[in-house]
Amino acid sequence: MRKNGDWEAYLVKYRLVAIDLDDTLLNSNFEIGPCARRALALAQERGVMVTLATGRMYRSAQPIARELKLTAPLITYQGALVKDAAGREYTHYPVPLTLAREVIRYLQVRGHHINVYINDNLYLQHLNDVGTRYASVSRVPAHVVDDLVEVLALGPxxxxxxxxxxxxxxxxxxxxxxxxxxxxxxxxxxxxxxxxSHPLATKGRALALVARQLGVPREAVLAIGDSYNDLDMLAFAGLGAAVGNACPEARAAAGYVAAAGEDAGVAEIIERFVLGETG
Structure with missing residues (x-):
């Protein structure tokens, strides 16, 4: 991954762009602004493939991908599930049942709010304010159960x-x-x-898989993120870029840090490194 420098000296053609959703492509109102939409549309018109790389559920990311007319495999659940907008699954690494039981019991005893995701469904033990907010932002239904350990009977x-x-x-x-x-x-x-999640479920590993599937070399991958879970994705990409509101760890890992935050930062990065608009 290149670090900051004279970027105009490089004539790299990025062919795959992977973008985190929350606090990156999605702004604080969970919307994608017009500048980011324009940049993504123009990039795709030029043959650049775009994917989402998110911790969100597939069913939460899929409508956004369809809205943006993305066809590349989507990286969801931090990389545990890679699946395209049409529903074709490329890989799925669930949490082993024994470890899932241990973690859930540990968190239950300490009274923490827990979300469990099985077969792309969200399960909660209590529909409190936290759970209601999460389901609303993700735009998915929440299934309330008596015991989250017992719901593991549905699968890992x-x-x-x-x-x-x-x-x-x-x-x-x-x-x-x-x-x-x-x-x-x-x-x-x-x-x-x-x-x-599963030890192989990371955004960086999933992005490597997607790049191989699409025949894109690492050097032609641009990744954009803002948070701790984006670090290995930023490290994998030919250029890892952070939006202006990124956490210090993501800023340090990035080869380029946008002046603007969230979706405006995404637009800035794509305009500069994909579209060649540096004005």
Whole structure:
């Protein structure tokens, strides 16, 4: 991955662009602004393939992909599920059942809000304000069950998510990431989200898969993100770029940091490195 420098000196043709959703392509109102829409449309007109790389559920990302007329495989659930907008599945790495039970019980005992995702459905034990807000933002229905461990009878979950105050998420990450090293991928996606997924379920690995499927070399991949869970994706890409509101870790990992934040930052990056508009 190239770091900051005289970018005009490089004549790289990016053929695949992978973009995070929340706080990157989607602004604080969970909308995509006109500048980002224009940049994405022009990039696709020039033959550049665009995909989404998100921690969101597939069923939450798919409508956005269809709206933007994206045809490349979508990276969802932090990379655990790669599936295109037409429904073709490329890979799925669910959390092993034994580990899912352990994590859920651990979080239940400590009273944390938990989301469990099975077969692209969202399961909650309590439809509190946190759960209601999450389902509303994701635009998916929430299924309330008596016990999230018992719902694992439906199959292994694609992901388990804990939602808590940022300081508690930091504490949980410090305790559980080493405990499950090599067994689970434990990462923050937001300061208040701690995600548990299969160790192979990362955005970087999924982006490598998508690039291979599309015949795009690593050097021709542009990745755009803002948060902790974007770090290996930014590292994999020929150019990893961060929007202006990115966390310090993502800014440090990026080869380019946009002046603008969120969707305006996405537009700035695509205009500069894909469309060649530097004015």
């Amino acid at each position: 979950p694609t992901k388990v998510l804990a939602i808590a105050a940022p300081e508690e998420v930091d504490r949980l990450e410090q305790e559980l990431a080493p405990a499950y090293a090599g067994k689970l991928h434990v990462t923050k996606s937001k300061p208040y989200f701690l995600e548990f």
